[in-house]
Amino acid sequence: MRTVILRLGHRYIRDKRISTHIGLVARAFGADELLMDIQDPLVERSINRVVEEWGDGFEIGIIKDWKSYVKNFNGDRIHLTMYGININECIDKIKKSTRDKLIIIGGKKVPSDVYSLVDYNVAIGNQPHSEVAALAVFLDRLLEGRELDREFKGKKRIIPQEHGKRLVEDS
């Protein structure tokens, strides 16, 4: 199952940090790719640097026509929104399918047609919070925590310690 994150409505300057965090969370929590409808070289550079140092094949890309991408996506299309159905009520059904997953998150107000283009509108609780938190919780519930045991093959690797820090770096 391939998992693709679609970040809509990135705003230059204001969203640079949060869109970078979306990429970091997507990668660390088991997704395969981040797509954005607006290009920001600084976000791409930050994510690609982490991938180069910490490993594995996470990709970041741009799509010009997000609507036709969503329409033609061959898999389950999930929009994370506080207006959706609480994750506790729909995650079991979503997990039953082994089809690829497209997970859509917004920044500024999401275009209203997103709601009808997707298969599921999912709320991580029906209160407003953050796309980063919503993405992390959704991926963790989808993958049942297995994503946290994944081994990334990179130049940098942490040897977990009860106290202190140990980082191994290949030369």
Ligand code: SAM
């Ligand atoms: N009022 C906005 C809206 O239209 O949903 C909230 C925007 S919020 C700052 C940015 C993004 O965070 C939303 O587009 C959505 O993807 C995500 N988000 C925020 N709260 C959420 C929640 N309770 N459940 C799921 N996603 C949420």
